[in-house]
Amino acid sequence: MTRRPLPSLRGLQAFEVFARTGAMTRAAAELSVTHGAVSRQIKALEAQLGARLVEGPKHQLRLTPAGRELASSLSSAFDMVALALPGAEAGQELVVACPGTFAMKWLIPRLPRFLHSRPGVRVRFVEDRAGDFSRGGVHAAITLQRGAAPAGLRATPFLDHAYGVVLSGALFENLHQDRRKVLRLPRLHAETFASGWAMWAADMNLDLPEESAERSFEHNFYLIEAVAAGLGAAITAWAFVQADVLSGRLAAPWGFHPLASRFTYLRPAQADNTLAAEFGRWLQQEGRRDAKPPTTAAAAQPSLTDQNRAM
Structure with missing residues (x-):
């Protein structure tokens, strides 16, 4: 030989x-x-x-x-060696790059269902380098994806994406559930989606009035807590606020508008990582069992200008 x-x-x-x-x-x-x-x-x-x-x-x-090319190959190779070692299954670790708010609000609350039948397995989430496997150390990534997978990666879409207006449930009650008053609240947005209000208004065929204030937050999880505290209304994703809306902590007066992109699980096409593959199949199962967002009635809604004329 x-x-x-x-x-x-x-x-x-x-x-x-x-x-x-x-x-x-x-x-x-x-x-x-x-x-x-x-x-x-x-x-x-x-x-x-x-x-x-x-x-x-x-x-x-x-x-x-x-060096980047070699590092990517080495990480996959060492992962395969580790998986082949006797007793390796009990000490496996999966590192997934993932948006922080999605991990906190959607993924981690469901994670015990994945780990329950896999004692000794560890899953670690990192925020950096989503979809970038060139430096190694990351086995998979979760990102919003539309269209074909990037070259060299396997893409598994597992969750639909939708967005809408949310505000504190208590504040909505104080406004007597008057949606016109919601649009005059301070408008909050995340720095990563500063155009959210304009995009949503266009999708809903609504004319936005002048807001009383506008506030920006660096992260979506800051934004969500600000909304829950009653600081105003915000545009955000259903996946980020699902639990809060279902519990009544937050209200979604217009429901949620579907988007073409989907939350997608990415991993290198050449890497044969059994744990990463299992995690992808589990994500698909969780996506299928996920609660669907309340739908928006955009087509039936007159614009705010028309509503004002009728008053």
Whole structure:
């Protein structure tokens, strides 16, 4: 049998950990060696391969294109080795890149159902690099996707996307459930969806009056808590507020308008990660059993201008 021309396993491991953690010091800590040892192993690996894998100043090293390509392959390869080890199933970890608000409001409350039948399995969520597997360390990602999957990735749509106006349930009652008054409340929005009000008004064929105030929030979870506190009304996704609307904590006077994009589970097409595949199938099951949003009656709603004329 012909021997495979593989470079040093220590060098490959040192490089993979550096690529995944992004720093020599963190790689050294994970491998329980010195910073210098990691650096020497990576330099030796570069010499064996005849290619530069890292570049830049000493304290700001980054991966070269060749380094990013190798890191992506190594992470998948080491995942496969870990899965093949005896007893590995009991200590598996799945790292999923995911929007923070979706993880907090939709995913984590359902996660016990996935973990219950998989003792010892860990699922960790990170917010960065959604859909970017070039640095390694992330096995899958959840993102809003429309159309075909990006090249080199498997895409599994699992949840429909819809958006609408929400406000505090108590505040809506204080307004005697008058939707015209809702539109005159302070308008809140997340910085990631600043155009939400204009987009929603166009979809609903509504003419927005001048708002009493406008407030912006960096994250959707800040926005949702601000709405629940009665600071105003906001445009947000059904997946983010489903539990709050069903409990009555928030009200959705116009229901939710469907969008073409869907929450989609992405993973590298070449990686054979059994746990990642299982998680994708579980997401599809959860999506099928998910509560459907109250539908909007956009076509039946006159514009606010027409409503005012009728008053």
